[in-house]
Structures are given as C-alpha cells and as structure tokens.
Amino acid sequence: MNVHYTGATDTPVRQITITIDGKEVSVPEGSTILTACNAAGKDTPTLCYGDTLTPKNACRVCMVELEGSRVLVPSCSRKVQPGMVVKTDSERVRHSRRLVLELLGSSVDLSTTPRIPEWMERYDADPDRYGERAGESRRRDVHEPGEHHAGDGSVADTMCQPIKIDNDLYVRDYSKCILCYKCVDACGSQWQNSFAIQIAGRGFDSQISTEYAAELPDSACVFCGNCVEVCPTGALSFKSEYDMREEGTWDESQQTQTTTVCTYCGVGCNVNLHVQDNKIVKVTSPHDHDIGHGNLCIKGRFGFSHVQSRKEDGDG
Amino acid sequence: MDLKFSNAEPFAEEREAIDRRLGGPGEGGWHGGERDEQDHRRAHTGHAARSRRHLVMEALHAVNDRVGWISPGALNYIGKRLSVSAADVYSVATFYALFSTNPRPKRVVHVCTDIACMARGSKEVCASLEKRLGPASAMTGWKHSPCLGVCERAPAAMAVEAGDPPHEHLIGPATVEEVVLALNVGPAALAAEAPPMMAVPQAGQEGLMLLKRVGRVDPESIDDYLATDGYAGLRRAFEMGPGQVISEVKESRLMGRGGAAFPAGIKWESTAKQPATPRYLVCNADESEPGTFKDRAILEGDPFALIESMTIAGYAIGAERGYIYLRGEYPRAFRMLRNAIERVRERGFLGADILGTGWSFELEIRRGAGAYICGEETAIFNSIEGYRGEPRSKPPFPFEQGLFNKPTVVNNVETLCNVPLIMQIGGAQYAKIGTEGSTGPKLFCVSGNLVRPGVYEVPFGATLGEVLELAGGVPQGRTLQAVLFGGAAGGFVRADELHIPLTFEGARANATTLGSGVVLAFDDTVDLSGILLRIASFFRDESCGQCVPCRVGTVRQEEALLRIMHNGHDAAAKGRDIRILRDVGLVMKDSSICGLGQAAWNAVESAIDRLGVLEESKSR
Numbered sequence: 001m002n003v004h005y006t007g008a009t010d011t012p013v014r015q016i017t018i019t020i021d022g023k024e025v026s027v028p029e030g031s032t033i034l035t036a037c038n039a040a041g042k043d044t045p046t047l048c049y050g051d052t053l054t055p056k057n058a059c060r061v062c063m064v065e066l067e068g069s070r071v072l073v074p075s076c077s078r079k080v081q082p083g084m085v086v087k088t089d090s091e092r093v094r095h096s097r098r099l100v101l102e103l104l105g106s107s108v109d110l111s112t113t114p115r116i117p118e119w120m121e122r123y124d125a126d127p128d129r130y131g132e133r134a135g136e137s138r139r140r141d142v143h144e145p146g147e148h149h150a151g152d153g154s155v156a157d158t159m160c161q162p163i164k165i166d167n168d169l170y171v172r173d174y175s176k177c178i179l180c181y182k183c184v185d186a187c188g189s190q191w192q193n194s195f196a197i198q199i200a201g202r203g204f205d206s207q208i209s210t211e212y213a214a215e216l217p218d219s220a221c222v223f224c225g226n227c228v229e230v231c232p233t234g235a236l237s238f239k240s241e242y243d244m245r246e247e248g249t250w251d252e253s254q255q256t257q258t259t260t261v262c263t264y265c266g267v268g269c270n271v272n273l274h275v276q277d278n279k280i281v282k283v284t285s286p287h288d289h290d291i292g293h294g295n296l297c298i299k300g301r302f303g304f305s306h307v308q309s310r311k312e313d314g315d316g
Numbered sequence: 317m318d319l320k321f322s323n324a325e326p327f328a329e330e331r332e333a334i335d336r337r338l339g340g341p342g343e344g345g346w347h348g349g350e351r352d353e354q355d356h357r358r359a360h361t362g363h364a365a366r367s368r369r370h371l372v373m374e375a376l377h378a379v380n381d382r383v384g385w386i387s388p389g390a391l392n393y394i395g396k397r398l399s400v401s402a403a404d405v406y407s408v409a410t411f412y413a414l415f416s417t418n419p420r421p422k423r424v425v426h427v428c429t430d431i432a433c434m435a436r437g438s439k440e441v442c443a444s445l446e447k448r449l450g451p452a453s454a455m456t457g458w459k460h461s462p463c464l465g466v467c468e469r470a471p472a473a474m475a476v477e478a479g480d481p482p483h484e485h486l487i488g489p490a491t492v493e494e495v496v497l498a499l500n501v502g503p504a505a506l507a508a509e510a511p512p513m514m515a516v517p518q519a520g521q522e523g524l525m526l527l528k529r530v531g532r533v534d535p536e537s538i539d540d541y542l543a544t545d546g547y548a549g550l551r552r553a554f555e556m557g558p559g560q561v562i563s564e565v566k567e568s569r570l571m572g573r574g575g576a577a578f579p580a581g582i583k584w585e586s587t588a589k590q591p592a593t594p595r596y597l598v599c600n601a602d603e604s605e606p607g608t609f610k611d612r613a614i615l616e617g618d619p620f621a622l623i624e625s626m627t628i629a630g631y632a633i634g635a636e637r638g639y640i641y642l643r644g645e646y647p648r649a650f651r652m653l654r655n656a657i658e659r660v661r662e663r664g665f666l667g668a669d670i671l672g673t674g675w676s677f678e679l680e681i682r683r684g685a686g687a688y689i690c691g692e693e694t695a696i697f698n699s700i701e702g703y704r705g706e707p708r709s710k711p712p713f714p715f716e717q718g719l720f721n722k723p724t725v726v727n728n729v730e731t732l733c734n735v736p737l738i739m740q741i742g743g744a745q746y747a748k749i750g751t752e753g754s755t756g757p758k759l760f761c762v763s764g765n766l767v768r769p770g771v772y773e774v775p776f777g778a779t780l781g782e783v784l785e786l787a788g789g790v791p792q793g794r795t796l797q798a799v800l801f802g803g804a805a806g807g808f809v810r811a812d813e814l815h816i817p818l819t820f821e822g823a824r825a826n827a828t829t830l831g832s833g834v835v836l837a838f839d840d841t842v843d844l845s846g847i848l849l850r851i852a853s854f855f856r857d858e859s860c861g862q863c864v865p866c867r868v869g870t871v872r873q874e875e876a877l878l879r880i881m882h883n884g885h886d887a888a889a890k891g892r893d894i895r896i897l898r899d900v901g902l903v904m905k906d907s908s909i910c911g912l913g914q915a916a917w918n919a920v921e922s923a924i925d926r927l928g929v930l931e932e933s934k935s936r
Contacts, residue, residue, distance in 0.1 A: 058864070058909075060907045071907065092906060096903050096907045099902070100864050100865060100903065103864055129892070131879075145411060145413045145857075146686060146858070147857065148857060153874070153875040153878030153882060154879070157871050195401030195403055196403055199407050200407050201411070201861070202411050202413075202687070202857075202859070203859040203860065203867060204861060204867050204868065206867070209406070209407070210402075210403050210406075212388050212406060220319065220320040
C-alpha cells in the first residue's frame, strides 16, 4: 500500500495526547510514537524508517519504553493511543539502542551511514568488543538455510562480501547492507512494482538478491534507481557517486542542489540535481513532492549526461 | 501486473509436478503454453492468478518432492503460473531448510543433532557417518538437522527420496547402517517405522483422556474412531450452539499448550465477536521446539481427534475454513491426517452441511518446509499465504487481522484436542481436573537420559520428580545432572529441584517455564556446555533475520559461547564474554519482534545463573 500524505481534509483530525519523558504532547490521531517524539523535540535515531514507505520496524534502533508493555516498542510503527506513557531515554532504551548500534557496527560497514558516529557516542556503543571482524565471504549468495559454519568465535561474522558492479548506473555494496527492506519495498508493491529484488536466505545469512543472484541486467530491474533513493547506508549508490568516491573526488561540501522539473515527459516529476564542479554528479527526487514522492524513472534519474557533454575541446 | 522472467524453462517432470498441484495450464493463472518473442518474456495475468499466491509453498513442495531441488526454470514456471516475480519465489524458496535451490541428489538423510539426540549419542553417529560418507553436506547425501520431533527414539534421522511419489521415513534410533542403506538403496529398503503407540509408554492404560485411543484403535479407521466416542463432542457442540461452546471452553479455563499459555476461550470469544468475515481457524502443528513431540503422538496415533476438535472450534468461532499447518518433517502424521480428512468427508463430518446442520466447514493441510519460526503465530500466517515465514508486528493481533488479514484463531494441536473432552463433560467438570491455575490433563514430552522416554499424560499438578519417575528415572549407575523445561526457548533447572510442580503457576513461582511441555533430562555423562552451544547454534540457524537484535544477536551469542569454551582458562576474557552474553541477551529479550528472539537467551541465561555451567567449564 502506498503511503498517503496527510493533506488538508474536510473532517477535523482528533488530537491524541500522550506523555513522553514526563511531558504531554498532542499529535493527530493515527500518528506514530515517532511523530510524537519529533513533536516533543526528542531526537530519535532511525535507520529502516522511510518517510515514503510503510514502516517495517526491522532495525529496532528507534525503540522506546511504553508503560504497560512487556517489551520495548518500535516508535516508527506503533500508533499513538490516548494516555500512553513513553520513555525515550530510560536505561532499557539506552541499552537497547546501544546494543543495536553495536550489533550493526560489528557486522556491517556503516562508514557511509549518516549520523552513525554521533549516535555511537551518544549511546556509548563499542562495536569493536565483539572481536576482530571476519573477512570477505564469497558464499553470501549461496543459500542453505538452517546451516552455518560456526568457527571458534575468534572472529565476528559480518556482511563483508565482494561489491557488485554489473551495470553502468548503480552499484551494490552489500557489505554496507543492514537488511532494512526499504529497497525491496520501493522496488515492489509500495512504489515501482518491478519486484526485481527480495530478501533471500534466512537469518544472518539473509541477503538482498535477485533470483539465483542473477546480475541486474538479467533480472526484472528497470533501473529506476528508486531503491538507491531510499537506501539509508550507502549500500546502494549511483555509479557516478561511487566512481568519484573511489577517485577521492566526492565532496559534498562543494555540492549544490537544485530542484527542477524533469523534462522527459509530461508527468511533472521533480528532480534534485546534485552539482559539483559545474557537473551533475547525481539525481535524487524530493520525497515530499506530490507527484513522485521521491521516485523517478530511468530517464529522470540517470539521463543527465547530455547536459554536461559540452564541446570543450574547441570543435564547437 | 507485468512481470519479467528469464528464459529458463522447467524440465518436463518439474512442469508436470507443478501442473498436478496447481491444475493444468488454462485452469487459472497464466496459460503456461509456448511464448513468442513479442511478449518480451513477460507474464500478463490478472486477479485470478494473483489470488493464488498462497500456493507458492505448495508448488515449491511439488517440485522439491519430485526432483529434490528447485531449478531456475521450475522457479520461473511457478512464478508465471501464480503471477509472482522470480525474485519473490526465490526469496520464499531460500527461506525454508527443506527446499534446495542448489542441485543435490534425490536421496538425502537429515540426521538430528539437536539437544535430545545429543544426549543419546547423535555425535557418535555423525562421527561415524563422516568417516564413511565424508562431511555432512547436501552433496554427500547426509545433513545435520535440528530437532525432528522423534526424541523418544533418539538419536533420530529422516530419510527422504525425491520422486513420484516421494519417500519419507523417520528413523529412530538411527544407526550408521540404516543411514547408509537409505542413501544407497533408498528409504523404501528400511524397516517399517515403529508404530505410533511406541511414543506413548502409557498407551492402553485406563484413565487417559487425551491419549486414550493411542495404541487402542487403528489410526486410519474412522469406524474405530466412531466406536470410541468419536464425534460425541461435535454432536454435543451442535446441541449447544456456538455461544454455549465458547462459554464452556471459557469455563474450563483451558490454557494454550503451545508455550504461551493463553486462555483458549478468550481467544475464541474475541475472534467470534469480530464483524469481519470470513474468519479462519489455524491449527499450529508446526511442532519444532527442540525436545517436543507430543503433538506427533496425537497426530499419528489419533488423527481423527484433531479433525473433530477443529470442527468444533470452527463451529464456535464461525469459521468456514481451517488450516492445519504441519511441520514438513512429519511425513507419517501428514499421511494420517490426509487419510482422516478424506474419511470424515465421506461420512459427512466435513464439507457442506455437516450432519444436516446447514453449517459448512473445510479443512486443508499445509506443510511447512523446515523453519522453526513458522510455529510463531503470525509467521504461520505468512507461510500459509505463500510468503517467507517472517513474524508480523503486533498489534494488530490475530483475532483482529490474522490469516489473509481476517480474524483468526491459532491453536496448538494439544490445546484443540482438549475440546471434545470439554464438550462431553462440560467446562465446569473439566476445570476440576488439575489445579486451580492449570486445568485439565497435560502431555509432557519426557526425553533425554531416561529409561522410558516418551509422551506422558498426567493431570496438571504432578511434580517434576513424579514425571521423571514415570519415565523410569535415569539409567542405573547414572545421576541426574539437570533438566531442561520448555525446549530451547525454555530454561534449565537443577537436579535438586524435583519438587517443582509442573503447572503454569508452579513453574512461574520457581522462575521457570513449562513452555511446550518439554522435560528433557541430562545425566552426568552429558557435557552441558555442548548442549548450550547447540541451543545457541539452533537459534542462529532458525532466526528469520528480520530484526537486528535477533539476526545479529544470535550470532554474537554463539560466538561468545564458542570463545568461552575454547579458552575458558582466561578469566578476564571470559568475564567480558559473559558480559556480552548478558548485554546481547537483554536486547534480544527487549527489542526482538517476536517470541523467538525474545526467548533466544533464556536457556543460556538459566544455565549460567541456575546451573553455573560456564563456571564449571573454567576448571576443565
């Protein structure tokens, strides 16, 4: 089901009041605890939450303590109910957030995930205490659910695996994947309806994959890049960005963003042009735009190279 | 929907197996005929095909049963027939341990290495197999398996031969010779399985309520069933009407026997009250908790009892259809249930207008395919619907939005099988059996190092010591070391705690849990740290992978235990690892989506705190 934005409606929405860390806060009925936390000025870490997607609540980094609940609850998906009493910084919440960050940090390359160092510090997380990280595995695309090689515990198992570059448009570096399902949902029924990727395998050996790990050009992928748009960790990145990072020339402080209307057809999707050194380096799409909600097609997302094919060599 | 598939085509036998299960091409879904270049390898299908998504697992079973594995062509064909993308079918196929997406031989033997079998020599069997056949892997034909639910005959194995029809055979106690025979000649060459009554040492005794027919009747004969009070419960229910049936079940204070001990009557009532229809009934027969085999004893020994019980439950909640979700490793139970459903349908106990009441009810068996998590009450819905068995977030609860997002009751086999008894004697009378907080008879899965392991029926209230005594105690010359309650998700108690009453309240008062009724005894020959490691390994394998605390936490738990066992002499390192175990355990308990992750640390925690197991390993 697609996410609908709460625009102006005829019927007034009831306000629900809950208590967060001892203070009352009111939000419209149907909002999540996360919305209420934001309204109360609580900075809640999130990873698998996406503003254009149905909450999957898989990463469990936004957990809060809800009075009367045996376990912690995910703030990104739990709807507010009148009278809820929520704690966002109790010892249990801090422990849970710390451990989720440690478990992810010890198993996934979070080097391109925004805000990770800040959160690690805030929650005093020490992902290194699980031991030296295991090296690259070449078997992550072979699925034998219910079986694993245990080793002797001297290294911490990781997602580390070879990077997948099988096309000119985007790169899949699953060593950075936290299995948040956002790309799967964007590719599937929530937006693109291409169904090219899914979670394959089970448990720690799960992996975002096409059927039999087929390369993207042989899969159902239509190269809309909407999966890249929602990826929270940089596991999916545009080839243009990936190449510049490899060269060491990627520099966000030198980039400008310009929002404009895509010129390929009459739908009217908005595009954000990320420009560095007077060159478009990648194209994203505003998530709050009524037409595209952050989605584009292959042309709007990747068809920009003609803009910068200037005849600088003196022949025109 | 406009799905794109690769050019891979199914082999003839794969196509035939899938068509047999789904109906021939043209009978709904994509026509399945030859395609030309014009359609760009795309399947154009409508709502009719998409509404059959729930048959994905069934189609995968059909191929896996026939060929032994699922090729890209077969996968494509399933996707085209059911209008599901290839990546999606692949994601389902790679979730279940009994399915293979890699080529493998037609014959495979799954050798149980889980805790009950470990206590009874599975390690030795595996060591000999390794010498004889090479290391365990699909290609050498033998694989390690989690608990097969044959703990009374440990060590157990399951031999499978793909074909038409496939052969499946539970072996117990398994010997190297039998495994080799099953691989070289086929499971058909094995001696017949022990009869169902062998799992029930009390079989034939007077006074049994749940197991009264096991060993006394032919489990394939409906006449035997009818001659022993069969369908008296349903007739009584029809006299009462649905509302009264629910009242009686509430009054009986029947609590769920699957592990969560939720009052069944309340579950039924809240589902029956939902305005949305249709409502569904799901029987959780995915008995996979290590050490649990009580449901198998009923399913194999008295399958009609479950069918009658489900019919009563379906009548009470106003359901039109019920599903029995049976674990894939119970081949004989599958045959027995299938036969029972056919027989009762012939006699008008199932189908349209049952016994002339005008009420209609259908039952369908759905087979799991090797995933412990599917016993979780919402994962079971996803699996029946043809998805990966990933648990859903609650709320909404099953009584609001369960199977196919409709109000649903999920009950365990044993829970349901109490219902005919409640109908016959009435809820008030039933509530007098057992104790105040735990009413009725209870089945215990008593296994491990005992003289007569098996399923035992006792009224709630017996102590641990009494139940162990029923099973003959530990063999002469050995001493009891510890007992595990509730399986891998349960907890250990010490050998000096035999006074613990086996009731819900008694377990709670002693800070432990009855869980699914597992009473697994370990004598002094068992290395408990090895058992702990097996439990940790089990949870790592069976975690669905959806949420971080469980997906990564179960890995870190196993690694920490491995480190402690490999260098237990380094006290500082061990202290750090126990700290890790506690920290990881707490986040799994507090923040996992479902009960699997929340319980994944229970047994290890109880072993550290109650038994001091990891302390011991320091001195070794």
